[in-house]
Amino acid sequence: MTDTTNNPALEKVLARADANLEGSLDRFYELLRIKSISTDPAYRDDCRKAAEWLTAQLETMGFEASVRPTGGQPMVVAHDTSPEGTHVLFYGHYDVQPVDPISxxxxxxxxxxxxxxxxxxxxxxxxxxxxxxxxxxxxxxACRAWKEANGSLPLPVSILLEGEEEAGSRNLGPFLDATEHELKADVVLVCDTDMWDENTPAITSMMRGLCGVEVEIEAASRDLHSGVYGGAARNPLQVLTTILAELRDANGRILIDGFYDGVKELPTQITDLWARLPFDEDAFLNKVGLSVPAGEKGRSVLEQIWARPTMEINGLIGGYTGEGFKTVIPAKASAKISFRLVGDQDPARIFDAFQSHVEARLPADCTAKFTVHSSSRATNVSMDNPYIGPALKALSEEWRTEAAIAGGGGSIPVINEFKKRLGMDALLVGFARFDNRVHSPNEKYDLSSYKLGIRSWIRILSALATR
Amino acid sequence: MTDTTNNPALEKVLARADANLEGSLDRFYELLRIKSISTDPAYRDDCRKAAEWLTAQLETMGFEASVRPTGGQPMVVAHDTSPEGTHVLFYGHYDVQPVDPISxxxxxxxxxxxxxxxxxxxxxxxxxxxxxxxxxxxxxxACRAWKEANGSLPLPVSILLEGEEEAGSRNLGPFLDATEHELKADVVLVCDTDMWDENTPAITSMMRGLCGVEVEIEAASRDLHSGVYGGAARNPLQVLTTILAELRDANGRILIDGFYDGVKELPTQITDLWARLPFDEDAFLNKVGLSVPAGEKGRSVLEQIWARPTMEINGLIGGYTGEGFKTVIPAKASAKISFRLVGDQDPARIFDAFQSHVEARLPADCTAKFTVHSSSRATNVSMDNPYIGPALKALSEEWRTEAAIAGGGGSIPVINEFKKRLGMDALLVGFARFDNRVHSPNEKYDLSSYKLGIRSWIRILSALATR
Structure with missing residues (x-):
């Protein structure tokens, strides 16, 4: 551990952040009160309000900031590139998931x-x-503390805040193409990942990709009374459950042709690293009421959630689902299914293979309609990325423990867009915890994540400025 | 065919019914406008309104009629037992199914x-x-026409109209016990079944029983983000679809232990009768957009819908089912399932066997909750019933074609209650068509069903009075 007391400029910024905490929490609460749900058109004005609120904040801090329209929710773009040095682009998203089940x-x-x-x-x-x-x-x-304590940032900073991350980031690619001249920087910083555990910060080096699909199976031309037709009529709920059940074998292996093309075994340097990490499989599962890993047999939980592809049914509906009972044979039934992807798995090929798989198993009188909701490859951050070393050191100093290099089971598809369109590597640092209930009821953020997260970024900016 | 012109009293009643048609249709429309959905407490007042409307109509016709409270929706009871002869009790229900999907x-x-x-x-x-x-x-x-044309009914008539048939008839049994002294008659007449086809009336001799259950499977203590937990966490939608898919084999046979106990092969006199009936399997399925029977292999469609037990998933829900996509692993998923029963199958034993079947297949960390929504044995009307012959003759005369003896795939559990509690046999005569979309959007009744149905009952009452 480096002693930070011999860097008085940095100490001053950290002290400022601590003094700012009450005000910065008030600002956090203000932003949380804005209902910026991007997937529901009813909240369109709220999304715009969130973008405007953030722009106003950044302007107050001396950034040149503006709300930029897109075909969907607007972007916020801000710059303070007056300092010399490594130019960083920070990416975040102000939109949130829907809240159901609200009860x-x-x-x-x-x-x-x-x-x-x-x-x-x-x-x-x-x-x-x-x-x-x-x-x-x-x-x-962190930027505010730098500017207030020091009069300026330690390096040039641009900021891009998106409003459609939870809705598939449809407008991000075209927006990056159109703004390449102003957004191209040396590295993109992203804060949307977890810590290793509540005491150990982490840099995430791999994120799974995502192929999110919806399938609707139709049989009869209308809902039927199971008393009249039951026994002779095709039931799409029966068809759908049978096909979905047959997508995985008893060992958790996905049975779609070619599904594992592009999946590679992890290099031993990563498996060795993960084996040394203080990860308690039981505690991870126990926290949410589970005890037995449900994924591929013969794989550790870390492999199951970070390094192996999956198939999950995220939603299914058909027939009568209200109170009581209705003896209906529904005309249709539908399911939302997501595949998490690793290595070089191609989401477009996975979708095609899924579609063929379902169509080959459709019985007489059934048709299937397919929708692709999300399609992104896995992200793999190269360990040669020159920003990882300084960031690891800064994180280790703030948290007084060795920072980890972790995998991540979720998907941040935008990382691939920055690489593909602007040629930029990413540095993924986040302060969320496994138990934050993101996308679930009662989502939370720890006060320590917020406070030490701000201090961590202050140190990372310093480290990147002086590397 | 008997020529009816040599029965001037009957002719007079039939003519009166024809003359009444416009007024009787207006009354029909008035009753249809009352939203008497029994399963939804929001429509409690509407159910009462329907009972009161019917009571008022019967009083106007000279019946002694009243609304009778129960623990649920009220009953309507009416009597006109002044004539001599065979005492008939007519049973019907004024409640209706919910209307969703309203769109x-x-x-x-x-x-x-x-x-x-x-x-x-x-x-x-x-x-x-x-x-x-x-x-x-x-x-x-039909009763109105008799009384208006003839001054009186041809035999003693009691009427019982229930308001909870679509909600499981929970209060009917106790009500029959409490009113045995006034409701016990020689035979119960029920009009809740189909014609053979649009030209051929039918008496229904067997109806399937019903075991309606709901199962909810829970795994984690809350909804999980499939990015964080996907691959390691148990997904109840996956568990539920797998268990449901494994309830039936590829030939449509139900795989629950002991499920076929009490199921008997049909006697050849019935199969011979059905083989002679003008039933077009293709037309039956084509009408609702289907072409291939989906039930047990090696069974005719008539056997599949009338004489064989079935398992149908009537509703299933879990996870995110709104617009767009949400990568959630739900904490729970549930399904409504109905088993149609024949012969001596015992609904209580079927439920126990289903529960054991599911519980034996639950993987680690899952629990299942079960609810019984409906439980009734199959109904078998004895062919020795002395009222069948006269009724068949009356129907054949009205429709000018030989009436059929049919099976029925639906369930009218109350038939068993009348037999068990009051020792009464039933005569099931109905004028509905296969394509009436009962329990579905755009339910209809044919004008000819209504008009000739009234005339048919006029003749049946005459035939029972003079047998």
Whole structure:
């Protein structure tokens, strides 16, 4: 561990961040109150409001900031490139997931609630607290502390905040193409990932890709009474459940032709690293009421969630699902299914193979309609990336423990867009915890994530400026 | 065919019914406008309104009629037992199924709409038009014609109209016990079944029983993000689809232990009769957009829908089912499943066997909750029933073709209650058509069903009075 007391400029910025905490939390709560759900058109004005709020904040801090329209929710773009040195582009997203099932929230999803945690920390409970409002503000508040304490940032900073990450980032690619001249920087910083554990920060080096599909199976031309037709009529719920059940074998292996093309075994340097990490499989599962890993047999939990492709049914509906009972044979049934992808798996080929798989198993009188909701390859950050070393050191100093290099089971498809369109490598640093309930009721962000996250970014900016 | 012109009293009643048609249709439409959905507490007042409307009609006709409270929706009881002879009890139900999915209705479900049919008939489209408001009114309007034309009924008539048939008839058994002294008659007449085809009336001799269950499977203590947990966490949708898919083999045979206990092969006299009936399997399926029977291999469609037990998934829901996509691993998933029962199959044993089947297949970390929504044995009307012969003759005369003895795939559990509690045999005569869309959007009743149904009951009452 390096002693930081011999860097008085950095100390001054860190002290400023600590003094700012009350005000920066008030700003966090203000942002959480804006209902910026991007997938539901009813919240379009709220998304715009969030973009405008962020722009105003960045302007106050001396950034040149503006709301930029797109075909969907607007982007926020801000620059302060007056300093010399490594130019960083920070990426975050201000949109949030829908809140249903609303009945399972213990408090209003858009009124942040402070809940004391067992470990002495405080949970800030609200939709988006972790994903990604809290996380993106750690970076913005770090910049504020730098500017207030030092009069300027330590290096040139651009910021891009998107409003459609939870809706597939449809407009991001075209926007990057159109703004290449102003957004191309040396490295893109992203704060949308987890810590290793509550005490250990992490840089994420691999993220799974995603192929999100919907299939609807239709049989009869209308809903039928199971008393009249039951026994002779094709039931699409029966067809759908049978096909879905046959997508995986009892060992968790996906049975779609060619599904594992492009999946590689992990290099031993990564498996060795992961084996040394303080990861408690039981604790990870116990926290959410589970005890037995449900994925591929013979793989560790870390491999199952970070390095192996999966198939999950994320939603299924058909027939009568209200109170009581209705003896209907529905005309149709549908399911939303996601495949998490690793290595070089191609989401377009996975979708084609899935479609062929389903169509080959459709019985007489059934048709299937398919929709692709999401399609992204896995992200693999090269270990040669020159920003990883300084960032690891800065994180280790702040948290007083060796920072980890982790995998990530989720997908941040935009990372690939920055690489493909602007040729930029990414540095993925986040302060979320495994138990933050992102995309679930009662999403939370720890107060310590917020406070030490801000301090971590202050140190990373310093480290990147002086590397 | 008997020539009816040598029965001037009967001719007079039939003529009166024809003259009454316009008024009786207006009454039919009034009843259809009452939203008597019994399963939804929001429509409690509407159910009461329907009971009161029917009571008022019967009083106007000279019946001694009253609304009788129960623990649920009220009953209507009416008597006119002044004539001598065979005492008949007519049973019908004024409650209707819910209307969802409302978006698939072409008109307001509670504003009857007349739609010209291709065969020259007219469809009366509304919820309950067929099941059971139109059907029960054919009997009531037959009584009205008798009384108006003849001054009295040809035999003693009691009427029981229930308001919870679509909600499981929970209060019927206790009500029959409590009113045995006034409701016990020689035979119970029920009008809730289909014709053989649009030209051929039918008496139904067997109806399947029903075991309606709901199962909810829970795994994690909350919804999980499939990016974080996907691959390692148990997915209840995956568990549920797998268990449901494994309930039936590829030949349509149900794989629950002991499921076929009590199922008997049909006697050859019935199979011979059915083989002679003018039933077109292709036309039956084609009408609803299907072409291949989906039930047990090696069984005719008539056996599949009337004489064989079935398992149908009537509803299934889990995870995110709104617009777009949400990568959630749900904490729970549930399905509504119905088993149609024949012969001596015992619904209580079927439920126990289903529960054991599911529990034996639950993987680690999963729990299952079960609810029984419906439980009734199959109904078998003895061919020795002395009322079948006269009724067949009356039907054949009205429709000028030989009436059929049919099976029925649906369930009318109350038939067993009348037998068990009051020792009464039943005569099941109905004028609905296979394509009436009962329990579905755009339910209809044919104008000819209504008109000739009234005339049919007039003749049946005459035949039972003079047998």
């Amino acid at each position: 399972e929230w213990n408090s209003d999803p858009f009124e942040p609630k402070l809940v004391p945690a067992e470990n002495g920390d405080t949970h800030i409970v609200a939709r988006g607290a972790s994903d990604d409002k809290g996380q993106l503000l750690t970076f913005i508040e | 698939e209705w072409n008109s307001d479900p509670f504003e009857p709409k007349l739609v010209p049919a291709e065969n020259g008939d007219t469809h009366i489209v509304a919820r309950g038009a067929s099941d059971d408001k139109g059907q029960l009114l054919t009997f009531i309007e």
